[in-house]
Amino acid sequence: xxxxxxxxxxxxxxxxxxxxxxxxxxxxxxxxxxxxxxxxxxxxxxxxxxxxxxxxxxxxxxxxxxxxxxxxxxxxxxxxxxxxxxxxxxxxxxxxxxxxxxxxxxxxxxxxxxxxxxxxxxxxxxxxxxxxxxxxxxxxxxxxxxxxxxxxxxxxxxxxxxxxxxxxxxxxxxxxxxxxxxxxxxxxxxxxxxxxxxxxxxxxxxxxxxxxxx
Numbered sequence: 001x002x003x004x005x006x007x008x009x010x011x012x013x014x015x016x017x018x019x020x021x022x023x024x025x026x027x028x029x030x031x032x033x034x035x036x037x038x039x040x041x042x043x044x045x046x047x048x049x050x051x052x053x054x055x056x057x058x059x060x061x062x063x064x065x066x067x068x069x070x071x072x073x074x075x076x077x078x079x080x081x082x083x084x085x086x087x088x089x090x091x092x093x094x095x096x097x098x099x100x101x102x103x104x105x106x107x108x109x110x111x112x113x114x115x116x117x118x119x120x121x122x123x124x125x126x127x128x129x130x131x132x133x134x135x136x137x138x139x140x141x142x143x144x145x146x147x148x149x150x151x152x153x154x155x156x157x158x159x160x161x162x163x164x165x166x167x168x169x170x171x172x173x174x175x176x177x178x179x180x181x182x183x184x185x186x187x188x189x190x191x192x193x194x195x196x197x198x199x200x201x202x203x204x205x206x207x208x209x210x211x212x213x214x
Contacts, residue, residue, distance in 0.1 A: 006032045007125050008049055012042045012068065013057040013086070018110070022055060025114045026121060039068030046078050052128050053121060055108070058087035058099070069102035080131065082124045084108055 009031045011022045019035040026033050034049065036042050038060060045051070054072070058065035065085055072078035085099045088110035099107060106120060163172035170178040173187075182193050197205070 006030065007052040007129070008032045008034060009053045009055065009121060009125075010042060010045055010049075010051045011035045011055045012037075012039065012060075012065075013055075014038060014060045015057075018057065018086075022112070022117070025112070025117050029118060029121065031121070031125070039063035039065075039071065042068060043071060043075070043078075046072065046075065046081075051078075051081055053124050054081055054083045055117075055121075056083050056085055056104075058085050059089065066098055066102045069099075069104060073103040080128075080135075082106075082128055084120060084124065086110060086112065 007030070009026060011019055011033060013019050013022070013035075014037050016037070019037070023033045023035060031052075034045055034051070036045055040063060042054070042056075056065045056068060060068070063071075065087075069083050069085075072081065072083065082105040083103055084106045085104045086108045087099075096107060105124060108117060108120065164170070164181075165172075165178065169181055171181055171184040172178050173184060179187075186192065
């Protein structure tokens with residue numbers, strides 16, 4: 001059984017026949033296809049679902065593909081989702097520049113060729129997956145850096161007065177609890193302890209042992 005999360009492709013087109021065709025073409029790919037007939041409805045879907053790729057019709061009433069793409073890219077949930085524009089007209093250079101300026105990563109011409117559509121969907125889904133993995137690694141690195149900075153700050157503050165027991169040498173931590181010197185330093189830094197006996201203590205121990213033998 002495959003437990004990997006299903007990648008979601010959102011298809012936006014005001015013509016139901018085009019939605020049905022795209023759904024049929026992508027049926028044999030390991031994706032969950034969601035269809036909607038307007039830019040407004042597409043934004044509603046994005047607010048609820050984790051979408052990996054958007055196939056967006058350019059010519060739609062009320063809000064065309066360019067405006068829809070602009071609004072998608074302005075949202076936190078949609079700013080990193082690749083958008084492929086699907087259009088039947090307007091393949092001149094200015095039209096294409098406008099599409100890329102709105103956040104498109106590629107263009108498809110209607111009527112779509114099944115092989116081309118599936119190939120592009122595979123490519124951009126794979127790129128999105130690699131991008132998400134890189135983002136996840138970056139977040140882990142940033143979290144590690146944050147914790148490291150906290151540790152350095154804790155050590156910096158520790159350069160001031162540290163409450164220490166004059167008898168057992170335990171240290172009172174930030175929560176007011178007493179802990180050993182080893183535990184305190186190990187928690188506040190990456191240091192690890194190795195134990196031995198200094199020359200002075202070694203001499204004292206030998207003297208005590210010698211007195212015990214008398």
